[in-house]
Amino acid sequence: MAYWLVKTEPSEWSIDDFAAEPGRAVPWDGVRNYQARNFLLRMSRGDSVLVYHSSCRRIGVAGIARVVREAYPDPSQFDGASPYFDEKSTREAPRWVAVDLQFERRLSALIPLARIRECPGLEEMPLVKKGNRLSVMPVTAGQWERILSLEENS
DNA sequence: GCCAACGTTGGC
């Protein structure tokens, strides 16, 4: 059992969208960064995922999802009508993968990025490092515990 | 809207 964090712009897909269809396996597609892709490849069914809202008014961790399908070729890379189309990708050798995530729960209150920055023990998260742009990242068990303790203290 | 930081591209 491993822990992860994924970023999403809530205007595209938010924790509310997850909550609206709690039983659905939601394809987490459109990841077009090799480092992030490599983390998707390492996800296992049953892993827990923090859902983080970025580029919005209330930035922070909003909820938790679960991996329900491990990495498979991201269909959007073959779709000429998709913004995620990649002309250099082939079905024989796909470049990009998706996983499926399922809603687990909302946090009782969103944990703002500023609080995560302040929290001792979370300094090493790529999320809070200067210039970070990684949209899929691993979370250690200790970091997971600390983040969820911020939920209790809110 | 601004801008720093980063990844990718492409000429050489």
Place this chain on the structure above:
DNA sequence: GCCAACGTTGGC
């Protein structure tokens, strides 16, 4: 293989 130019990310 280097590196400048460019486009994108993402907090503020």
